[in-house]
Amino acid sequence: MAPSQDPLYAGLGQAVRIATDLLAALIVGGGLGWVCDVYLFDSTPWGMIGGLVLGLVAGMRNAYRSVQRWTNP
């Protein structure tokens, strides 16, 4: 397919990928932390804070992983 091999569109696709990688991990981390807070340990707000931090790290890691794949496509 031509459009996905076009450098502009390929770059656009990669940019979009990184942004959602970061966001999704943050949402999942915060969400899991919130679930721990409310349903498991009654530890509001520490679970959510910890979950958000871990989610940030996990998002960075996912983004780093997808960047690693570009170097030799």
Next chain:
Amino acid sequence: MEESPLHQFELENWVPISLGGLDISINKAVVFMWIVIAVAAVLMIMAGSSRKLVPGKLQSLAEMMVDFIRSMILDTMGKEGMRFFPLIATLFLFILFSNLIGLIPGSYTVTSQIIVTAVFSFVVYGISLVLGFMLHGAKFLGILVPPGTPGWLVPLMIPIEIISQVARPVSLAVRLFANMTAGHVMLAVLFSLTIGGGLLIGWLPFAFTVAIYGLEFGIAFIQAYIFSILTCVYLGDAFHLHGHDEHAH
């Protein structure tokens, strides 16, 4: 005239059906899903039926597409990934055609419903998990500890890796849904500005509408491509345990 740019995504039941308390009514999205499947199937069957050595226009388009999907699988998963060709080709064609058909004014973009994309991505992720446990057994849990992790980091790495694994289907679903929804909202806003602006200034948002419509065509291809290549990557990770860090293809 003054309607919300989100109005286009609202669904009303055309044929209300309820099965044991489950709402399986037929609405616009369901009908357009059928249309997408019909268009994709008819086009591909028509393209595949002639089987000429020197392909016609339709056949060469289909061959290009098959070749594209094939090289995508070979690049990310290697030869054993060809088992999943039907799954990945189906996903790619369905998403591509629903994105493209959604661009026809007055139609409906099936992929702008998060439930559709979420079902796809969680099914794909479930397949990759089942495959990983089938191939590697309990060793597959080692995916939570990347190779080369120092021992004292393991308790920290496991929650991080769990989150980053769970985030994969979420980001897959959100990416496709958000891109399609955002594009269509943008088009709706710009076009309502065109109508509100009249002849004096309306040409400016209209020019943007045309430009963004063109961009949306590109996005339709890119999102189908990204969804299917990430499917390949996730299934490939289940094949090659820890393969993702050492040998980037």
